[in-house]
Amino acid sequence: MTEKLPIAVLISGYGTNLQAIINAAKSPDYPAKIALVISNKADAYGLKRAEAAGIPHKVISHKDYSSREEFDAALDAEITASGAKLVCLAGFMRLMSAWFVNKWQDRLMNIHPSLLPSFKGTHAHEAAIAAGVKFSGCTVHFVRAEMDEGPIIIQAAVPVLDSDNAASLNDKVLAQECVIYPEAIKRFAQGRLKIEGNRVFCN
Numbered sequence: 001m002t003e004k005l006p007i008a009v010l011i012s013g014y015g016t017n018l019q020a021i022i023n024a025a026k027s028p029d030y031p032a033k034i035a036l037v038i039s040n041k042a043d044a045y046g047l048k049r050a051e052a053a054g055i056p057h058k059v060i061s062h063k064d065y066s067s068r069e070e071f072d073a074a075l076d077a078e079i080t081a082s083g084a085k086l087v088c089l090a091g092f093m094r095l096m097s098a099w100f101v102n103k104w105q106d107r108l109m110n111i112h113p114s115l116l117p118s119f120k121g122t123h124a125h126e127a128a129i130a131a132g133v134k135f136s137g138c139t140v141h142f143v144r145a146e147m148d149e150g151p152i153i154i155q156a157a158v159p160v161l162d163s164d165n166a167a168s169l170n171d172k173v174l175a176q177e178c179v180i181y182p183e184a185i186k187r188f189a190q191g192r193l194k195i196e197g198n199r200v201f202c203n
């Protein structure tokens, strides 16, 4: 087994996706390991998940910095010091500055609870229900400066039933998020992803 690729996971809340990555990384042949978890919220339950898993974790609060760039520079310093070669935003509720996105271009992933480019933004499930779509889902993508933009790595679709509401759709989508995020990281760690323009090819 070659050396596992160290990654940093950034969170703000419950850490469902973080836990899925922790679980996947327990497998000896999973090609990545979590070197650092950072939350911008001290009360993020995901920090308890990192602690329980014995993973180094820190709180870096955006409130302690006077600008997005200064906050991002603090994030970058810790991430770089951890040796992480990939940054995974997992329920991280802050928009990254163009500076950070450029520095980590194509080594910075995010997961969004819709089939991008549909339903960008913070109320994806409500928007999908209101639009009457028959399928929704989730997307792992490389981050670009514009919110919820960037080359798509993996998607998973779930049916939207007449009986669904935002909460039931969230549950179905979240279950799929926990499948595709670890897989996207695995493919990156195996060097199987190739970006051409706005498309990601996996071999």
Ligand code: GRF
Binding pocket: 011, 012, 013, 014, 015, 016, 017, 018, 046, 090, 091, 092, 111, 112, 113, 174, 177
């Ligand atoms: C998830 O729906 C994810 O798609 C979005 O943040 C939500 C919460 O994620 N980015 P988690 O439970 O903190 O992983």
